[in-house]
Every structure is written in C-alpha cells, then in structure tokens.
Amino acid sequence: MHDEDQIPIWLFIGVILVIYGVLIFGAGLYALISPPPPDARVALFDLHADVWWGFFMTVIGLIYVVRFRPRHHAPRPPVHS
Structure with a gap:
C-alpha cells in the first residue's frame, strides 16, 4: 500500500469543520x-x-480541505537500474 493512495485524516477533519462552521454560522x-x-x-x-x-x-x-485534498498524479515511468 502506498502513502499516495491514502486519504489523510486531516481532510475529513476539515470537512467536519466546514459542516459545523456553516451550521453554527447559519444559526448565528x-x-x-x-x-x-x-x-x-x-x-x-x-x-x-x-x-x-x-x-x-x-x-x-x-x-x-484545500491543503489535504487528494491529488491525482501522473503515473511515473518505471526506473531502470
């Protein structure tokens, strides 16, 4: 498993903060x-x-959310030794 394929937990924390922030802001x-x-x-x-x-x-x-959004990288060519 590669680190590039994993979604960071900070993305989900950002989404939760946005949802709660919008709800609290709307109530205010x-x-x-x-x-x-x-x-x-x-x-x-x-x-x-x-x-x-x-x-x-x-x-x-x-x-x-912007900082930790998933990015799709172009596949790297294989490295020949």
Whole structure:
C-alpha cells in the first residue's frame, strides 16, 4: 500500500469543520435576523460569538480541505537500474 493512495485524516477533519462552521454560522445569522426576546438572551449575546466562531471554523475547515485534498498524479515511468 502506498502513502499516495491514502486519504489523510486531516481532510475529513476539515470537512467536519466546514459542516459545523456553516451550521453554527447559519444559526448565528438567523439569531441576528430574528433575535430572541431580551429576557431569553444569553450573556454577551451582542458579541455574536456564534457568527464569529462559525465563520472561523468554516475558514479553517476550508484551509484543511484545500491543503489535504487528494491529488491525482501522473503515473511515473518505471526506473531502470
């Protein structure tokens, strides 16, 4: 088995970060559009941590996905000794 044929675990971690980031970012944007009533808000609601962390996770996940994506290399010619 060759290392070139294996898919790195970091690709899957990147995909998971992108999925979670998009979900958290979407939930944060929804909270911006229709905020909960003032008595039901969490502390520091005005900082919109879900928007920031969702964006951050999505960007980091995309970096991992691009960096560790599988690449198809042209087959090397056989080496004669």
